Amino acid sequence: AQSVTQLGSHVSVSEGALVLLRCNYSSSVPPYLFWYVQYPNQGLQLLLKYTSAATLVKGINGFEAEFKKSETSFHLTKPSAHMSDAAEYFCAVTPAGSSNTGKLIFGQGTTLQVKP
Amino acid sequence: DAGVTQSPTHLIKTRGQQVTLRCSPKSGHDTVSWYQQALGQGPQFIFQYYEEEERQRGNFPDRFSGHQFPNYSSELNVNALLLGDSALYLCASRLQGVETQYFGPGTRLLVL
Numbered sequence: 001a002q003s004v005t006q007l008g009s010h011v012s013v014s015e016g017a018l019v020l021l022r023c024n025y026s027s028s029v030p031p032y033l034f035w036y037v038q039y040p041n042q043g044l045q046l047l048l049k050y051t052s053a054a055t056l057v058k059g060i061n062g063f064e065a066e067f068k069k070s071e072t073s074f075h076l077t078k079p080s081a082h083m084s085d086a087a088e089y090f091c092a093v094t095p096a097g098s099s100n101t102g103k104l105i106f107g108q109g110t111t112l113q114v115k116p
Numbered sequence: 117d118a119g120v121t122q123s124p125t126h127l128i129k130t131r132g133q134q135v136t137l138r139c140s141p142k143s144g145h146d147t148v149s150w151y152q153q154a155l156g157q158g159p160q161f162i163f164q165y166y167e168e169e170e171r172q173r174g175n176f177p178d179r180f181s182g183h184q185f186p187n188y189s190s191e192l193n194v195n196a197l198l199l200g201d202s203a204l205y206l207c208a209s210r211l212q213g214v215e216t217q218y219f220g221p222g223t224r225l226l227v228l
Contacts, residue, residue, distance in 0.1 A: 004158075032215045043120075043206055044159070044219040051215065090158050094215060102147060102210060103172050104217065106158030 002026050002095040006107035014115050019063075019078040021110045023091030026072070032094040033074045034104070035065055039087045047089075050074060061085070086114045118143055120209050120220035128226045129197050137192040137223045141209030147171075148190040149217065150182060153204040165190055166212055194225075202227045 007022040025033065033050040048059025055067045065076045074091060091107040121140045129135050141148050147166045151159035161174035165184035179195045188209075194201055204224050208217040 034216075036219070043221040044208075046216060046218065049216060092158075102149060102164050102215070102217065103161050103174070104149075104151075104159070104208075105161070108158050109156075 002093055002105050004091050004093055004105055004107040006089075006091050006110050008110055009108065010111045010113065012113040012115060013081045015083055016080050019076070019081045019085065019112065021076040021089050021091075021112065023065075023074045023076065023107060024072050025074065025091075025093050031096055033065075033067060034092040034094075035059065035063070035074075035076050036090045036092060036106075037087050038090065038109075044090065047076070081112075081114045083114050083116065086112055088112075120145075120207055120218050122205075122207050122220040122223050124223060125221070126224045126226075128228065130228050131197055131199060133197050133227075134193065134195045135197060135225060137194075137205050137207075137225070139190045139192070139207030139209075139220060141188050141190070141207075142218050145209035145211050145218070146188050147210050147212050148184060148188065149208045149210075150190070150192045151206040151208065152176070153206055153222070155203070159206055162192070197227045199227050201225065 003026045005024045035047040036044040048057045050057050050067045058064045063078045089110050092104045123138045149164040150162040153159040162176050164172040168184045181193045184190045204222045206222045207220045210217045
């Protein structure tokens with residue numbers, strides 16, 4: 001079964017520093033990969049998605065992610081962290097197979113702390 | 117353009133009771149999915165509704181059931197509540213054939 005692993009449950013960076021949140025998926029190539037952000041006491045907001053059109057995907061708020069098939073990774077980056085980026089980040093995949101369309105499998109999440 | 121809305125925002129129930137949560141999809145969307153997010157964890161897929169039928173189901177017991185109405189809104193019902201059902205319940209909607217799902221703010225359920 002498809003699975004998602006987010007390495008590091010907590011990541012702390014200084015304001016202005018590079019943000020790198022790691023996501024690895026199980027070996028069968030998923031058709032779609034997503035990053036969502038969740039602010040305290042809110043639902044999930046889509047940051048970006050990979051749909052095989054391009055390996056480097058740009059999202060909202062300056063985030064981007066690169067799909068690397070050889071590493072089965074879809075890491076999220078942002079060149080310069082802002083205080084408002086502090087939140088919970090989730091990587092998610094849609095399992096391969098038409099019967100799984102619309103079903104998202106999430107990682108455990110990474111809490112991003114941004115220090116002034 | 118209204119996004120996904122859910123009601124109520126918070127709910128407190130006792131063990132053994134039944135609960136109904138409601139979701140209105142984003143305008144133009146026809147497919148609704150429900151997820152359970154326990155504290156400190158990622159969301160877990162419960163089921164998905166399209167054309168008023170359950171199309172996919174995750175690893176949840178039959179105590180969890182749902183419904184979709186002709187206007188595409190949806191309900192999640194949970195019977196015989198357990199303490200472990202305490203969680204944030206998220207509704208997500210999409211247009212059939214389009215993978216991107218949009219999430220509502222969730223309903224936080226506390227079972228005492």
